[in-house]
Amino acid sequence: MATAIARGLIANGTDPSVITMVDPNLDQRTLLQDTLGVTVSEDAASACKEASTILLAVKPQVVEAVAEQIKLAGDLSDKLLISIAAGITLEALEHLFGAIAIARAMPNTPALLGLGATGLFVNAYTTTAQQAEAEGFIEAFGICVTVEREELLDAVTAVSGSGPAFYFLMIEEMIKAGIKLGLSPNDVRNLTLQTALGAATMAAQGDVEPDELRQRVTSPNGTTHAAITAMQENGYGEIIEKAMIACRDRAIQLGKV
Numbered sequence: 001m002a003t004a005i006a007r008g009l010i011a012n013g014t015d016p017s018v019i020t021m022v023d024p025n026l027d028q029r030t031l032l033q034d035t036l037g038v039t040v041s042e043d044a045a046s047a048c049k050e051a052s053t054i055l056l057a058v059k060p061q062v063v064e065a066v067a068e069q070i071k072l073a074g075d076l077s078d079k080l081l082i083s084i085a086a087g088i089t090l091e092a093l094e095h096l097f098g099a100i101a102i103a104r105a106m107p108n109t110p111a112l113l114g115l116g117a118t119g120l121f122v123n124a125y126t127t128t129a130q131q132a133e134a135e136g137f138i139e140a141f142g143i144c145v146t147v148e149r150e151e152l153l154d155a156v157t158a159v160s161g162s163g164p165a166f167y168f169l170m171i172e173e174m175i176k177a178g179i180k181l182g183l184s185p186n187d188v189r190n191l192t193l194q195t196a197l198g199a200a201t202m203a204a205q206g207d208v209e210p211d212e213l214r215q216r217v218t219s220p221n222g223t224t225h226a227a228i229t230a231m232q233e234n235g236y237g238e239i240i241e242k243a244m245i246a247c248r249d250r251a252i253q254l255g256k257v
């Protein structure tokens, strides 16, 4: 995720040399330096001492250890910390870092292409200017939706954080079914992917709602109508809702361990 975010920032005009990426692995640091032109370091404390914005992009289970390293930088009170660690609450982050400006973000992997969808919530120590800075940072790799309550980040996880996988599953299942209907794997793959891209692009234009777009291609008793009826009779809507509730509940559970 950190690499995706750095790529987005650079593509959006940030000078790579002002970004310092900290990674314990030498091969990874060399790769980041060579491919992105960023400054690299193995020392989180010295990198964070120099930085005005710190992005915490490690697995939740190493957040505590990394916080100990970052705190060796000394006074963090004028810094903005942006955490993307899933499930780590602002309360837990404030416990680790103290009363500083912290923004919690839930991004997703299309950030790699500058097409990320990220939910954001900031703590009470964050100024309006720092919130705008966090939003601008996130908008370098996609859209930013600032939510009204921290717990809504768990709903964001169910919509966009994990959402790309729901679409990948739909694509996988359409490819499998298309092959069963006699198409070659290559043909069905090309047709499915272009259809997903076309449908998402039409829906993203936003001037016509998705249900209206669907109805426009669903003539009574036609082919699409047969498909949609089969989906609805088999509980398509309920499956999506149950999946998203399970996702939200797992996010809540992970935040408690």
Ligand SMILES: NC(=O)c1ccc[n+]([C@@H]2O[C@H](COP(=O)([O-])OP(=O)(O)OC[C@H]3O[C@@H](n4cnc5c(N)ncnc54)[C@H](OP(=O)(O)O)[C@@H]3O)[C@@H](O)[C@H]2O)c1
Pocket (backbone or CB within 6 Å): 001, 002, 022, 023, 024, 025, 028, 044, 057, 058, 059, 060, 062, 065, 066, 084, 085, 086, 106, 107, 108, 109, 161
């Ligand atoms: N992937 C997603 O779709 C997604 C979506 C939303 C949020 N998130 C959150 O984003 C965070 C990062 O996820 P990810 O998938 O990018 O994980 P990742 O691929 O494991 O990246 C974490 C990076 O942190 C490095 N690291 C480990 N210990 C470190 C330390 N002490 N100091 C500095 N760097 C250290 C790791 O290096 P090594 O590989 O050498 O250990 C690795 O390069 C997670 O908290 C996850 O919950 C991910």
